[in-house]
Amino acid sequence: MGILEVKNVGKRFGGLQALGDVNLSVKENSVHAIIGPNGAGKSTLLNCLVGKLIPDTGSVMFDGQSVLGRKPYEINQMGISRVFQTPEIFADLSVMENMMIPCFAKRDGAFQLNAISSIPSQKDMIERAEHMLEDMNMADKREMHAGSLSRGDKRRLEIGMCLSQEPRLLLLDEPTAGMARADTNNTIDLLKQISEERDITIAIIEHDMHVVFSLAERITVLAQGTPLVEDTPDNIKGNPKVREAYLGETQEAA
Amino acid sequence: MGLNKRDVTLLVIVAILCLFAPFILNPFPEGSAMAQFNAGYPDLMQRLVIFGIFAIGFNILFGLTGYLSFGHAAFLGVGSYAAIWMMKLLTMNVIPAIIISVLVAGLFSLLVGWISLRRSGIYFSILTLAFAQMSYSLAYSVLTPITGGETGLQPKVNDPRILDGALAEGQTPRANLFGLQMNQSYEMAVGDWVFTFNAGYYLAAIVMLIAFYISIRIFRSPFGMMLRAVKSNQQRLNYTGLNAKPYTLAAFVISGMYAGLAGGLLVAMDTQVGAERMFWTASGEVVLMTILGGAGTLIGPVLGAGFIKYMENIVSKINKSILEQWFAFMPDGIEDLLVTLVYPFIGKGWHLTLGILFMLVVIFLPGGLVEGGQRVGRLFKRKKPAGDKPDGKTTPAE
Structure with a gap:
């Protein structure tokens, strides 16, 4: 049993099936990355974990307790902290x-x-x-x-x-998005240090492969709302399905 | 007292200003041409401090959390009605009246806040405005048995007043503090000057100082910090395990109680109430006071309230013949021209002057009069040889 257990989670926005049938298990005190091309449903999944969205189907258990239906502040008090894509701080203080x-x-x-x-x-x-x-x-x-x-x-x-x-679980939503290379490396070092020094589980959503491969112990690849594969970084690197998912994206983008 | 040095200094300065207000506000000798700018008469001095309380309370909600209520006059009105009923039923002593006005306004603001705070931003403002206008209309019509409708309420000779003894023949009920009548004044004549020391004013000033002290404590408390966090970033607050709703509701109720206190004091000074004090323009006035003085600063709302009440009472009293007196030394044609030019800005036109000043402040001094003061202060500092500190401003401006 992982500290975070996501089972059969689905979320639909009107005609768009953002999340199909997501199963995910994050082991305690590990660094787990969720990657995937644009529109794969990474942010939707994260929002389902912190109470911003309520999934249509499935269950999300944190440390044996369901987080579904709880407000963001209640989920935070359970021990889940979230870092946003653009830093959310109290700018006036x-x-x-x-x-x-x-x-x-x-x-x-x-x-x-x-x-x-x-x-x-x-x-x-x-x-x-x-x-x-x-x-x-x-x-x-x-x-x-x-x-x-x-x-x-x-x-x-x-x-x-x-x-x-x-917190027992730290969720990071593309923590290095829009950062210069030096800042990105500093952030990677900081996160490495945190995961080594503290009793903490880190789940990270990331676009930048450099960040993912230098941090993660397990990687889940999400594509079109469903997990494609979950494995160690080395196996993910060589996985043809992953290449296809990302290659497909580059072709579209070109 | 649990305050830092700067806050104690501020509190002491305000206390001294309150104590010597009858002198400070009466700088011109009686009978001189400038005497109409004197504000040292009891009625106006009472209003200055009472509306100061109103604005201090409003600032706890608007200045700290950023929630802009357009209905705070309703709490002032409810407090006034509660106070006058205490005077009718219990006693003409102002203490029960003031206490009940705070409690009733607190309960009413709990209800209004609980509903209005389901929304934020403009929707919150509109909800509070709707509540205030409903209260005003109800007070005018359906609730006439409680509010006296159009005529309003005042203590009558034959009210029950169960704690007071029967009034002697021909005596009218007067508000008092254990026998000290609120309209009692001592006049001191020094040369051409007349200074008036009024019992009601000093009671209101003491209450204002207590209210000001409590507001400083709230600003400096962890609760005050949370309220500023609500204004700064609600998203981060929610994801930091804090529930914004009870924080904003508590701020709303506290500011409602301040408004009720102001309403109760208004009745203690002048024992009558009418529904017009709940009208939306009265709610708008406290918004102007707070912004004009400097929202989110400690002393700003008091300055803003004083400024607006002074304008309302002094500028509005200047009439055409006074203007003609002022410009009498000019040649005839120019005199007429000047009088015609200035006339729209005085008397009933004081709102025009206020509006222009308000626009100037909002455009050039977004931090209100307090920011103006700070800029002047910095100007003087810069003239001195450079000190060891690069800039004295390390804490957020108060």
């Missing part, structure tokens, strides 16, 4: 505040009317946020406006925010 909010969410739950205590008096929360900023090499930027960070730093901050909740 300082870097430090960005890091403190998930710490509070972890400690106090989905809602706490903490209107009278002051932030400086929350020593344990400050310590935790500072610690995470150091881990992310961002301690010198703590008073900066998060919106004025560089693209790469925003990504680091977002990953740090997710990690400060100590």
Whole structure:
């Protein structure tokens, strides 16, 4: 049994069958990548996992509990954190505040009317946020406006925010999309370090083969809403079906 | 008090301004040509601080979460009605009236907020506007037995008032604080100047300071940080395990209670209520106050409220003959021309002046009067030799 079990999940938008019959099992403490050409249903699948979409059929179990019908914040409280394709941070707040909010969410739950205590008096929360900023090499930027960070730093901050909740499963949606090669490599190194140092399962949706093959232990190839094959990176590289799926895409694009 | 140094300084400055308002607002001697710009009379001073409370509360919702309510006058009105009923049924002492006005407005805003917050953005604004207009219409028509309809309500001699003793013959019920009447004033004459110290004003000012202190605490609390997070990125908030709805609802109810408090104080100062204070223009006014002063800043709403109430009461009182007096030293033709040019902007035309000022502020000072103050401050700082700090601004502007 994996920590995340997706069984027979299907999702239809009007006439379009976005997901056919998806089965997926993500092993605990592994790095699992989901790849596929444009329109393969990668994002739809991810949205079904975090509560943004509810699949028409099938089940999604996280650690033995169903996530279906729960709201995104409830699923997050179960231990699933999500990193977005374009970094979603609190752009109007300082870097430090960005890091403190998930710490509070972890400690106090989905809602706490903490209107009278002051932030400086929350020593344990400050310590935790500072610690995470150091881990992310961002301690010198703590008073900066998060919106004025560089693209790469925003990504680091977002990953740090997710990690400060100590999630059991980290979902990443094309974390290096639109990044320069140097930033991409930094992100790869960061993710490698995270998966080595922490008890965490990482599921990653990615377009960039370089990223996938340097990180993943297992790869699922999705095409036209159904998993084509699931295997180790080495076997995926040589698989003719995968080549066909990707080759087909390049021909269309040309 | 759990505040940092800068906030304590701000609170102390506001307290000093409130304490000495009767002097500060009366800079011109009685009988001089400028005396009409004096604002140091009780009625106006009371309004300045009471609408300050209203705007401080509105800012907790709009400034922090970004949810723009167009119906907050309804809570002010409901608070006023609750207060006047306390005065009719219980006692003319203002304490129960003020407490009940806060509670009733809180309950009403819980209902309105619970429904309106199902939507966000423009739909939320329209829902709150609809609720406020419904409340206004109901107060005018169906609910006449409770609200007095068009005539409104005021304490009558033969009201029950179970906590007060019977009134002596020929006495009218007056709002008081344990015997201290709200309209009681002490006048101090210094040379040509007359300064008025009014009991009601000082009560309202103390309540305003408490309300201001609570608002600073909310701004600096983890709850306040969450509210700013709601405004900044709801998507990230949801995916960080936080439920935005109870946060926004709590902010809505708190700001509704502030509005109720302002409504209760209005009744404590001037014991009458009419439905017109729930009209949508009153809801719009508090939006203007908050934006004009600087939404999301601590002191901005108070400044905005003071500014608008001052304009409303002072500019609107300038009439044609006063203008003619001002320009009397000019040659005849030019005098007439100037009077004709300025006339549309004064008296009943004060809204025109306000509208132009509002446009100028929104276009050139999006952060409101507070941003204007900061720019002036920075201008002075730059003239000094460069300090060790490259820029004093490290925390978000308050």
